[in-house]
Amino acid sequence: MPNETGIRSALPPQVENRKATWFELFxxxxxxxSVAQLSGAYAHHYDLAGAAVFTGAFLxxxxxxxxxxxxxxxxxxxxxxxxxxxxxxxxxxxxxGYGATAPFSDRAWAFGGGLAAFKLLLAVAYQSERGWSGxxxxxxxxxGLYAAQAGLWALGIVLPGPAxxxxxxxxxxxxxASPWLVARQTTTVPPHPTHLPxxxxxxxxxxxxxGMASVVHALDHGDPLHLSAVIAACLxxxxxxxLWMAYFQHVRGHGERRxxxxxxxxxxxxxxxxxVPLYLGVASLAAGTVALATPGALSSLTIGLYIGGLSLAxxxxxxxxxxxxxxxxxxxxxxxxxxxx
Numbered sequence: 001m002p003n004e005t006g007i008r009s010a011l012p013p014q015v016e017n018r019k020a021t022w023f024e025l026f027x028x029x030x031x032x033x034s035v036a037q038l039s040g041a042y043a044h045h046y047d048l049a050g051a052a053v054f055t056g057a058f059l060x061x062x063x064x065x066x067x068x069x070x071x072x073x074x075x076x077x078x079x080x081x082x083x084x085x086x087x088x089x090x091x092x093x094x095x096x097g098y099g100a101t102a103p104f105s106d107r108a109w110a111f112g113g114g115l116a117a118f119k120l121l122l123a124v125a126y127q128s129e130r131g132w133s134g135x136x137x138x139x140x141x142x143x144g145l146y147a148a149q150a151g152l153w154a155l156g157i158v159l160p161g162p163a164x165x166x167x168x169x170x171x172x173x174x175x176x177a178s179p180w181l182v183a184r185q186t187t188t189v190p191p192h193p194t195h196l197p198x199x200x201x202x203x204x205x206x207x208x209x210x211g212m213a214s215v216v217h218a219l220d221h222g223d224p225l226h227l228s229a230v231i232a233a234c235l236x237x238x239x240x241x242x243l244w245m246a247y248f249q250h251v252r253g254h255g256e257r258r259x260x261x262x263x264x265x266x267x268x269x270x271x272x273x274x275x276v277p278l279y280l281g282v283a284s285l286a287a288g289t290v291a292l293a294t295p296g297a298l299s300s301l302t303i304g305l306y307i308g309g310l311s312l313a314x315x316x317x318x319x320x321x322x323x324x325x326x327x328x329x330x331x332x333x334x335x336x337x338x339x340x341x
Contacts, residue, residue: 010133011132012075017194018192024072027093028202030094031065032207034094037098039054041102043286046291048301051305053104054283054287056172057100057103058280059172060168060175064096064115065203067178068089070191071125071142073192074135082125088117092115092117092118095114096115097114098110099114104165109157112153112154112157112164112168116157119147119150122146123144134189135188138188141181156168183265183269186268187262187265190265191259193259194256197254200254201248204279210282211243212236212237214289215240218232218293228292236285243282246317250317253320253324276316277312278312278316280316281309281314288306
């Protein structure tokens with residue numbers, strides 16, 4: 001963006017009081033539709049194999065949301081080319097959602113193809129911002145990373161089962177390692193200190209809303225209404241309420257995240273990683289609420305899976321609590337934002 005002298009800044013400016021855009025809210029809702037597809041499939045295959053498929057697919061999908069969000073918080077200025085890329089990414093997410101019901105078998109072509117397209121679009125999005133000279137290192141790392149992942153996801157489509165899992169596993173490991181691959185650039189090109197936590201908070205709300213949707217699905221699981229459905233629905237609703245209070249009122253997961261040095265950068269990465277088990281646990285609890293609504297569904301395995309989901313959510317909250325911001329910075333007053341120049 002040119003300044004008053006007509007010379008472009010080395011880094012994109014961070015806007016005070018920046019809020020999530022209407023496009024970002026649209027993107028979130030389309031993305032969560034895909035998560036709901038995956039959660040629904042898990043509810044109908046609520047066993048160890050289903051849990052493994054759900055975990056791998058959810059992590060691969062959520063890291064797409066993460067990649068889009070970190071790019072947008074640094075570079076999005078609501079320009080036409082950025083919106084066009086965003087609409088193409090939404091189309092890729094829709095394809096992923098179609099494949100999410102059988103991501104590693106019958107619909108692997110749709111799941112892997114959608115992820116490959118999304119990663120390629122992320123690489124293009126970063127290359128489109130290469131005019132910001134101060135962000136050259138970050139852009140170079142992310143562009144190369146996403147291009148490599150696009151190739152891996154595309155390659156996995158045509159490979160037989162075992163080889164496909166290996167190739168897609170490598171792609172997922174690159175996702176898990178990506179925050180550390182760009183750690184050196186994080187202090188140079190920091191994400192927005194208030195916009196990024198707001199995005200995570202909004203996604204948390206949407207996942208908790210999916211948990212409440214599972215309450216309705218549980219009650220609607222059979223006609224007439226039966227006791228197992230009522231118990232599952234009450235449990236699901238109660239846990240959704242408790243998780244909301246824990247995230248927003250106790251650990252303040254949506255609090256400001258200002259990066260000023262290596263220490264605050266490391267805390268931000270731990271904060272982001274803390275959302276991995278939290279989101280995985282919340283989404284799996286939604287599937288469990290529906291699964292346990294079926295009469296006779298209770299068993300040591302299904303109870304263990306449900307407790308496992310709750311434990312994941314709890315572990316995420318514990319990690320977020322360890323890196324939570326000071327109380328004075330957690331919830332800025334309306335009209336007060338943060339500016340990092």
